[in-house]
Amino acid sequence: MTTLAKKFGRDDWTRFTLRQRMTRYAVIFGCALAIAWALTSIEVIWAWVWGAPEQIGDLFGRMYPPDPSNLETILKVLWDTVNIATFATTFAVLLSLPVAYIAAQNTTPNRATLWLGRLILVTSRSVNTIIWALLFVAIFGPGVVAGILAIMFRSIGFVGKLLGEAIEEIDKRPVEALEATGASRFKVIAYAIVPQVMPTFWAVSILRWDINLRESTVLGLVGAGGIGIILQGAIDTFNWPEVATILIAIIVLVIIGEIISAFLRRRIL
Amino acid sequence: MLKISDLVKRYGSGDPVLKNLDLTIEGESVVSIIGSSGAGKSTLLRCINRLVEPTSGSINLNGTELTSLRGKNLRAARRKIGMVFQGFNLVDRLTVMENVQSGRLGYISTWSAVTRRYPKEDIRRAFELMERVGIAQYANTRADQLSGGERQRVGVVRALMQDPDILLADEPTASLDPKTSEQIMGLLRDLAGELKLPVLINIHNVTEAKEYTDRIVGMRYGRIIFDDVPAQLDQEAMDQIYAGSPHADRAKDGAAA
Numbered sequence: 001m002t003t004l005a006k007k008f009g010r011d012d013w014t015r016f017t018l019r020q021r022m023t024r025y026a027v028i029f030g031c032a033l034a035i036a037w038a039l040t041s042i043e044v045i046w047a048w049v050w051g052a053p054e055q056i057g058d059l060f061g062r063m064y065p066p067d068p069s070n071l072e073t074i075l076k077v078l079w080d081t082v083n084i085a086t087f088a089t090t091f092a093v094l095l096s097l098p099v100a101y102i103a104a105q106n107t108t109p110n111r112a113t114l115w116l117g118r119l120i121l122v123t124s125r126s127v128n129t130i131i132w133a134l135l136f137v138a139i140f141g142p143g144v145v146a147g148i149l150a151i152m153f154r155s156i157g158f159v160g161k162l163l164g165e166a167i168e169e170i171d172k173r174p175v176e177a178l179e180a181t182g183a184s185r186f187k188v189i190a191y192a193i194v195p196q197v198m199p200t201f202w203a204v205s206i207l208r209w210d211i212n213l214r215e216s217t218v219l220g221l222v223g224a225g226g227i228g229i230i231l232q233g234a235i236d237t238f239n240w241p242e243v244a245t246i247l248i249a250i251i252v253l254v255i256i257g258e259i260i261s262a263f264l265r266r267r268i269l
Numbered sequence: 270m271l272k273i274s275d276l277v278k279r280y281g282s283g284d285p286v287l288k289n290l291d292l293t294i295e296g297e298s299v300v301s302i303i304g305s306s307g308a309g310k311s312t313l314l315r316c317i318n319r320l321v322e323p324t325s326g327s328i329n330l331n332g333t334e335l336t337s338l339r340g341k342n343l344r345a346a347r348r349k350i351g352m353v354f355q356g357f358n359l360v361d362r363l364t365v366m367e368n369v370q371s372g373r374l375g376y377i378s379t380w381s382a383v384t385r386r387y388p389k390e391d392i393r394r395a396f397e398l399m400e401r402v403g404i405a406q407y408a409n410t411r412a413d414q415l416s417g418g419e420r421q422r423v424g425v426v427r428a429l430m431q432d433p434d435i436l437l438a439d440e441p442t443a444s445l446d447p448k449t450s451e452q453i454m455g456l457l458r459d460l461a462g463e464l465k466l467p468v469l470i471n472i473h474n475v476t477e478a479k480e481y482t483d484r485i486v487g488m489r490y491g492r493i494i495f496d497d498v499p500a501q502l503d504q505e506a507m508d509q510i511y512a513g514s515p516h517a518d519r520a521k522d523g524a525a526a
Binding site for chain 2: 171173174176177178179180181182183184186187188190191192195196198199
């Protein structure tokens, strides 16, 4: 034992060479410098930052007690919000199926469709829901339709991207086996691919519905329907007690959404 | 009858994996193909049902030239070639019955496939075969709940549901324990006899090859260098089949050329 250790033993192992270590320190220092520079170059009015606690207290004072006199309208509009999220998610999930199919390398018919699929996904995902909403409010006018379309357009990219990746990651062996039985392309998809992506399909759909519920609460800020409209109205008229009611309603809605999606996830997966 | 002549398969621009290979399987014999990894056993099997595209040569099954088939005709020909895989290749999230019926996908309509309304005849046949191999009680069980031996039985039944003219088995027992492995080999041999079906088995276990098959084909580096009844497979033949490595063979071939 000791002879072996003496013969071959070395105790001078280090994870990084001196040069590597120095490079790492330099990178960390560089990052710190960049953050410091960013902080000094943006114009922060520090007096306002330090005054924030006082302002928060003031705002809470004005919001309390919440004013429930408009509760009926709020709940009705909140229901609109839920509908926007649900409709939009349903349509988006259905539309994202063919997009995911052509955007996945192992199912897409050819190079052209692959790039078309990816283009759709990137376009959809690179534009924020609010920007889509601004666009659709300009086209369809203010209201629920613009909201549904905005959420839908953003969701297609999200769902399509994740589903496409799930298709690319399937076990290819059953696909091979079913091709060997002489099954047509469509039947191979139905029997070997669909069952494998089903869990992801449900998980992604539920997650997106959950996200859409939150997103649809702010759509009203740009006139695309939902609770955001009366929230903006209340803020503009300094009706802080009503703002408080609306905020509480939104929080309750989001919590309920969270509970429902957690329940569904447990049931389905 | 399966008649392979002058079959060549080359991946990319490298050396061919199969070199002007000739092989004829007649009648209902159980034939095993042995050889070290990389000898081209799997490629040979996959050329037959065109999971791998042959580079040149001819493969003729009961009068149908398989190498030139495309689209619909290829699918029709594949229906008549059953295949059993090393990794079973079942759809884990489907039930055993659905997996078994997927062997009929080439025959039934898309609508009955999607709605899972299989023809009565197919269901009866499925139960018969499942009963025969001892998995009938799992009809409604998900495939991933079964043990390895049971899963391979599902794989075998799926292939037999195709009503094939020939059964290909690509190392069907390599993922199984010795005991289960023997059961599956025995099953393949017995079913071949009962259904009058020629079976072509790639196998690493030479003892099993000798015990369960009528004829042994030894491959080395893309060529058939042994083809006879098991009794003729002596130590010398074994050494020839398994000596060296694909790498050494490549080097030698390169030097000769």
